[in-house]
Amino acid sequence: MAETPPLFDAPPPAEQERMVEAILFASVQPVTVADLNARLPHGCDAKAALDALRRRYEGRGVHVVRVGEAWAMRTAPDLGFLMSRETTETRKLSRAAIETLAIVAYHQPCTRAEIEEIRGVAVSRGTLDQLLELEWIRFGRRRETPGRPVTFVVTQEFLDQFGLESARDLPGLKDLRAAGLLESRPEPGAASEGDEKAADHPDMFDTTSDPEDPE
């Protein structure tokens, strides 16, 4: 042949198939054959690689499917029932809820009145209900003060959610400040309140086996 051979040979077909596989997997949109050819090294045959890939995934849990003019990888339609978790809507907790949760975590066991005192506003019934329903807080012992108000404590579920080994591992104010989460200077003596609180209730997590309401 008179033609000079290309400087680099095209990768072998199996390699081209790998490349198409990776591109289809990572792409945020279906990819056209023209697009594939543009992204593959010079001399590749995207269509052939795509066909091979498509055959390889036949009967698997994932398929190579055509979407209009383009191609994408999708989970097999018969396995859709497994995907329900991926589609659950996740929402951020409201500010009221996260603040209430933070107060319970740092000050437990903690009454509703105490939460309101720290937040400076009334706590709506819905906020506490939501946290109870999420099983991030639960009822603790009643406080032995007039009216015997119920207290709230955080749960094991809460610890799991936030990746904590115990509530005593919650960073104190000093740590928050050190990590740059707290900008203002502390009032003298206020710095270690979180720690002191934890020290006040060294056994707060030893009560997990208690019934919700001892009486």
Add this chain to the structure above:
Amino acid sequence: MAETPPLFDAPPPAEQERMVEAILFASVQPVTVADLNARLPHGCDAKAALDALRRRYEGRGVHVVRVGEAWAMRTAPDLGFLMSRETTETRKLSRAAIETLAIVAYHQPCTRAEIEEIRGVAVSRGTLDQLLELEWIRFGRRRETPGRPVTFVVTQEFLDQFGLESARDLPGLKDLRAAGLLESRPEPGAASEGDEKAADHPDMFDTTSDPEDPE
């Protein structure tokens, strides 16, 4: 047999493998074996299916990788050059942040004071903040020494980011340990606090809480 057969048989192994394939494929986040078992029909063996799946993807353009206690599908690193379009620009980390990250990874659980002792300079507030925000480090247990300082440990996200199966696979870890460079060695003549620390944490990677075993 006297026993009544289960109402539904578990799907055959090949079918279980398809299911695990679909779940891992659809999820961006690594999925734990426990999570897989919870989502698969009753009687399935996610670990076995996972092992089969992992072998099937060996040498392909997409791999099944272990990330701490969980599993995920990721494109093969040698094909990264094809993915310029998917490349995410990450914020450039400062030298202080990179060193701090390495110290936490190799010395975890590790207090702020220990980071400062190793680097010989104060850790600026933004450094830890940045690593926390990237979710590459998180707060660990408090150290049971005076002041109960918080510790830092690396996260699953960290393992995922750097393609590590577990913290044991950190590059050069064995050599560093053999050379005694991961020991907490007190300054001669200083109080014996360092010894206590060392006794509390004889070897960070021998702790049973280390997410080493995916089962």
Add this chain to the structure above:
Amino acid sequence: MAEVSTLSDHVADRVAAEALIVDVDGFEGPLDLLLTLSRTQKVDLMQISVLDLARQYLAFVEQAKSLRIELAADYLVMAAWLAFLKSRLLLPPDPEEEGPSGEELAAHLAFQLQRLEAMREAAAQLMARDQKGRDFFVRGLPETVERVRHVRYTASLMDLMQAYARLRTKDEFRPFVMDRDSVMTMEEALDRMRGLIGFAGEWTDLASYMPDGWGGDPVRRRSATASHFAASLELAKAGRIEIRQGETFAPIQIRRRDG
């Protein structure tokens, strides 16, 4: 030839020194500077001469001083410590003296330098690994198949901590309100005492001037005592009364001063 080599060494030293000076802000603390200096010894850190290193560091600090470069305090602390270490290493050990030997201190410094260097290398190896989003990639199109109406609330530890930090920060700016029920001001005490002092011809215990209802509750007692004491000082200054106390912690007594 020897001359040429010393000359070039000299130049190289000067270039190195200038580079150090120019970079003084670039060092991440004294340990980092020491590590950089130690590289000029071109030996394994295990065999490093801490004595030479101390000399180099002290020379560096001197040079910075002569160039009027402000060095941060920790550099100077390290300089003082190295000067001490140098003297320990050079002088024969004093059997009378307590504490670790110069060799032990030098070995620890060498360990610190080795450890810092090891962490630097580890960090470099870590960053050189294949990274997510750069070398390998996640699924680009996570699937949205079935619409299951099932809301899941999430919050991260960061959210939780920030919420708490926000609350506590808010607290710090809350106006400071005194609980006035249990506080007696000096003015109140002064008013009371001005009326009563006319009857104090003899030495009387200051405590007896305390109003009813302020002696029981410790908080109120403390406030009333303080304000009455301050008021009696005020009256003494004005020349209206005399004060005496037999000994430390003995009752304080006052008497009208006729004048």
